[in-house]
Amino acid sequence: MNRTRTLAGLAALALLAAGCSSKAVKEDSVGSDGVRTGPGVTAGTITLGEMADLTGPFAANDTKITNAHQLYFSQLNEKGGVCGRKVRLDVVDHGYDVQKATTLYSDLARKVLGFSQVFGSGVNAALIDKYAGDKVLVYPASGAGPLLKSENILGAGSTYDYEIINALDAWLQEGTVKQGDTIAHVYLEGDYGGTAISGSRYMARKHGLKLTEVKIKPTDTDLTSQIAGIKNAGAKAILVSASPKQLGSVAVASESAGLRVPIVVNGAGWSGDLLEGASRKPVLDRVTVAQSWAVPSMKLPVVENFVAAYQKKYPNTKLDGNVTLGQSSAVVYAKVLQQACADKDLTREGVLKAVGQLKNVDTEGLLPPLDYSVKGHAPATESLLLRPDASVPGGVKAISETRHESKDIAGYTPDYAK
Structure with missing residues (x-):
């Protein structure tokens, strides 16, 4: 009898764990606007993950990239966001520590549609199989070529x-x-x-x-x-x-x-x-x-306006090309989300599918024209x-x-x- 009770208790715990797991990762559904939605998407919000190096060897660079992402998406939200939803960034710091990044990813992946940044070639290489299993689109903040073999990686410029x-x-x-x-x-x-x-x-x-x-x-x-x-x-x-x-x-x-x-x-x-x-x-x-990406000194309206806004919001942060790199990559990720919205599919699978439809992407000079139609290749090969x-x-x-x-x-x- 005790053995029966034990087995029954274990079964109940298993069901409870399964229930918690299903709640942790939202199932795909269709909203009132006819758009399919998945993890990280509600009627009013799209949540993206950002795994940054804010304290490690590339902190000088990535702090600016992360700040630029925050600024760009806040500006986009002021214009209505994407698909009638505000874009929210959930930012964590891995300090360029692969083990720490792996732990942080496991928690964050349950709550987001995709990742508008996972900084670092080594970190991305360690997580690449997890991206595939979770079907998330990731901007790697890296120009490492091997990453492009994965359909889960969104390059932004040349390698x-x-x-x-x-x-x-x-x-x-x-x-x-x-x-x-x-x-x-x-x-x-x-x-x-x-x-x-x-x-x-x-x-x-x-x-x-x-x-x-x-x-x-x-x-x-x-x-x-x-x-x-x-x-x-x-x-x-x-x-x-x-x-x-x-x-x-x-x-x-x-x-x-x-x-x-x-x-x-x-x-x-x-x-x-x-x-x-x-x-x-x-x-x-x-x-x-x-x-491949533009720098703050270039006489482009899209650059000049963003740089002015960045300096106003972050007056104590030194300005360099990482600011415009953050702007450029955020623009590209937003274009993918906009394509997914046009397809009425803001699920993880829908976002991945949207990437392949982007050809000759115009970023107003922030980047060269981008072509994502050929899998496994850099979307551009030109350099400044x-x-x-x-x-x-x-x-x-x-x-x-x-x-x-x-x-x-x-x-x-x-x-x-x-």
Whole structure:
């Protein structure tokens, strides 16, 4: 009898757990407006998750991205939101800690329609299978190419390898580097650096450059010894695919070593904070930034209006290209939601389906035209080339406001796609 009671109790607990689980993740339904809705969507609200790095190695960048997301969606809400619903962001800080991010995701995923940000290549790589199981659309705040293999990832612009290819192509055209030269690439382990190094390896093979690869970890902050090795290799230029602090270390260490060669960095590795302290002079003298999204100094109405609003709302936050990156990615995610609304389907599956319908997406110059119709590919391959300039808003200025696209891209197959 006791055994029977125990089994009955366990069965009751199982039913209770099942009931709690079903309440935790809302079932799909149809609202009074005829729109199918799923988790994170009510008659008046669309809730999106934001998993940010607000205290880790990329905090200088991601705080601005997150602030820009908050501002953009608040502006959108003032105009009526999406599908007659206000967009709400549920923000958590993972500090670029994969284990912490995994725990935070498990809780947040039950409450949101999708994720307007999960910051960091390593974090996204760890969670990619969970995205698929939960059928959520995620903007990864990362240009890592391998992530695009997943239908759950929403890219916004070019990936890191195309930024490197375009920057090297520009250097080759202007004679900064030439066939036979040695170039060094300092890159983070993981998908960020792995994507970027694919681009430099390709250009080195194609143009007879000697490539010195220097892989580093997110925790590496003093790169003096790596710069000594790069100098001994006779490098004529340095590529950096790492964090802003690591770019600062490369700039300062190379200056101290007398290695005053040009440096190019992916947009993810730039921060206006580098225009202060010891890094200021070498950064101003020798750094080029390659990225696909617009920067605050560009004379575009969509940029100027947003930057003015950002400075008013966040007067104590330094302005740089991460503000417009946040604006750009929020615009793209909103366009997906608007397409899903037009399809009368604000379920997770409906949002994923909406992405593939977006072709030649116009963001008023924030990004190149975007094409999401080809799965697994970057929606754009063009890059802006920028130079640090302390006199302009955001600290960088476009060398040309026309984006650069190397002809070599036509023959490029990424290492991660082979």
